[in-house]
Amino acid sequence: xxxxxxxxxxxxxxxxxxxAVDGISFDVRRGEIFGLLGPNGAGKTSTLESxxxxxxxxxxxxxxxxxxxxxxxxxxxxxxxxQLQTSGLPDSFRVEEAMRFFCAYHGVAxxxxxxxxxxxxxxxxxxxxxxxxxxxxxxxxxxxxAHKPPVVFLDEPTAGLxxxxxxxxxxxxxxxxxxGTTILLxxxxxxxxxxxxxxxxxxLHGRIAAIGTPMELTATGAGxxxxxVYTEADCLARADAAFPAVRQVQRQxxxxxxxxxxxxxxxxxxxxxxxxxxxTLVDLRVERPTLEDRFLEITTKGTxx
Amino acid sequence: MNAFAYHFSFDFRVGIRNKTxxxxxYLFPLGCYVMFGALLGxxxxxxxxTIVPAMSVFAVLSGALLGMPDTxxxxxxxxxxxxxxxxxxxxxxxxxxxVLTSMLHALLVTVIIALTAPxxxxxxxxxxxxxxxLVFLVSAFAFAGIGALIGVISSSTRMTVLxxxxxxxxxxxxxxxxxxxxxxPPTLAKVALVLPTTYAxxxxxxxxxxxxxxxxxxxxxxxxxxxxxxxFGMSIFLFSWDSKNATRKAHPAWAVLAWLPYLFGLGxxxxx
Numbered sequence: 001x002x003x004x005x006x007x008x009x010x011x012x013x014x015x016x017x018x019x020a021v022d023g024i025s026f027d028v029r030r031g032e033i034f035g036l037l038g039p040n041g042a043g044k045t046s047t048l049e050s051x052x053x054x055x056x057x058x059x060x061x062x063x064x065x066x067x068x069x070x071x072x073x074x075x076x077x078x079x080x081x082x083q084l085q086t087s088g089l090p091d092s093f094r095v096e097e098a099m100r101f102f103c104a105y106h107g108v109a110x111x112x113x114x115x116x117x118x119x120x121x122x123x124x125x126x127x128x129x130x131x132x133x134x135x136x137x138x139x140x141x142x143x144x145x146a147h148k149p150p151v152v153f154l155d156e157p158t159a160g161l162x163x164x165x166x167x168x169x170x171x172x173x174x175x176x177x178x179x180g181t182t183i184l185l186x187x188x189x190x191x192x193x194x195x196x197x198x199x200x201x202x203x204l205h206g207r208i209a210a211i212g213t214p215m216e217l218t219a220t221g222a223g224x225x226x227x228x229v230y231t232e233a234d235c236l237a238r239a240d241a242a243f244p245a246v247r248q249v250q251r252q253x254x255x256x257x258x259x260x261x262x263x264x265x266x267x268x269x270x271x272x273x274x275x276x277x278x279x280t281l282v283d284l285r286v287e288r289p290t291l292e293d294r295f296l297e298i299t300t301k302g303t304x305x
Numbered sequence: 306m307n308a309f310a311y312h313f314s315f316d317f318r319v320g321i322r323n324k325t326x327x328x329x330x331y332l333f334p335l336g337c338y339v340m341f342g343a344l345l346g347x348x349x350x351x352x353x354x355t356i357v358p359a360m361s362v363f364a365v366l367s368g369a370l371l372g373m374p375d376t377x378x379x380x381x382x383x384x385x386x387x388x389x390x391x392x393x394x395x396x397x398x399x400x401x402x403x404v405l406t407s408m409l410h411a412l413l414v415t416v417i418i419a420l421t422a423p424x425x426x427x428x429x430x431x432x433x434x435x436x437x438x439l440v441f442l443v444s445a446f447a448f449a450g451i452g453a454l455i456g457v458i459s460s461s462t463r464m465t466v467l468x469x470x471x472x473x474x475x476x477x478x479x480x481x482x483x484x485x486x487x488x489x490p491p492t493l494a495k496v497a498l499v500l501p502t503t504y505a506x507x508x509x510x511x512x513x514x515x516x517x518x519x520x521x522x523x524x525x526x527x528x529x530x531x532x533x534x535x536x537f538g539m540s541i542f543l544f545s546w547d548s549k550n551a552t553r554k555a556h557p558a559w560a561v562l563a564w565l566p567y568l569f570g571l572g573x574x575x576x577x
Contacts, residue, residue, distance in 0.1 A: 052391055053391070054547075084384055084387060084391075088385055089388065092322050101311060102392050104312075105312075105392050105394050106393060143392075
């Protein structure tokens, strides 16, 4: 799991005088789902497309399983699978034809089992334009992994999908990960990144603003943890002492809501106070800042790591 | 079946499945064949002497210039070529397969025309079928090469229509399909000599239809082959995988080099 399969070192990409990616470095470990996050224009697509061999780099080095994407196109095709954001398939392609076509170019036997696995068995004869958005994405994922590549790039795989289609794609991604496939996931969906990714990198203005597990990123932010407390005798209404690390207090129906910079001391002090008052705790909820909160904090303030 | 063969087979089926391609490959040329056979045949009986090669060239023009370029541009704009590149589909296949399938569609239409024209319109049948097939192949290759080149250099489907019509309309009017080359005024005859259709009709006349007077069929065939090779070669040279990623090797204006053989034909005619 700790062996890195994707290595990005001092990678730089420019378009004329515009610097799209400004010397970023990161590694992706074998078997992990690595989330690449960032607002539009942050450099995600340039990074992905350079790794996929679609663009040339302007500095630094990229390696996927030891292969240089800009110089070893033939070898690269065997180790990567790509689900592009755009369709990438002719409208007239039937599902079974698309599978046969891509398998033929990869030199592998046709993977009819994958059509079944992504739930398109009854759509084998359907043309691409006749599929729903979710079915198109599932087919694209099946085609991307048909030649069993060790690395898969997914660009906004669930954008615009309904809940069921999204859940099915997430399940497929987990299956791939369990099978040892490394996934580089570019997404705008923070909940998806938080739920699926082992680690994420947040790109901002062509640089890495933050990198780590979703939990590490949310823990290191300046975001406040929301602590909601409900007691039987409502003793907190009479509390005149300030609790440690609390920045703000709100009354929300039966709950007192404390926004804390350090959850441990605050919760400890609250419980001690409630016990001292002879009151009984009915409910206590702790809500950490989400990855989305952290993302917004980074992108709005433009803070670097 | 290997990847190239499967790709060819798929592309051929799309030419029938896709409504626009079906129209341009079959319905439009066959509809015009019936209409021209009935109308022009009664107005100008001389048209029936050349109805088979003329409508064969028309079928080639329709599929290669009005059908193929648009599909190439649309595929590039939809990111299909990017997907192909990632999955190992070579640029040569992306261009060669539409050229070959366009030639095959035109051949099927030509067979229908060649077999039915004598029966339906009392049109003249080729006297040399081997020569007819040879000239058909070189003409179809020349026009399919131009179609591929238009698809490669057009920045949008609107530009494709413009470029295609720039070749299609003069070819129809001046290229010997409606009127024999010999009936054109001298100035227009010179213009006609830069059109591939003029050479196709000349080669058909000399090698397939038994018209020996005033033709240079082998020279015309050679010009068509050279034109096809140059057009197809330039389309590979200028090919771009996607519209956003400008990695073209040279400016699209270099495409005019594909017209050199026809300019040579004009020069040869003027000097001769």
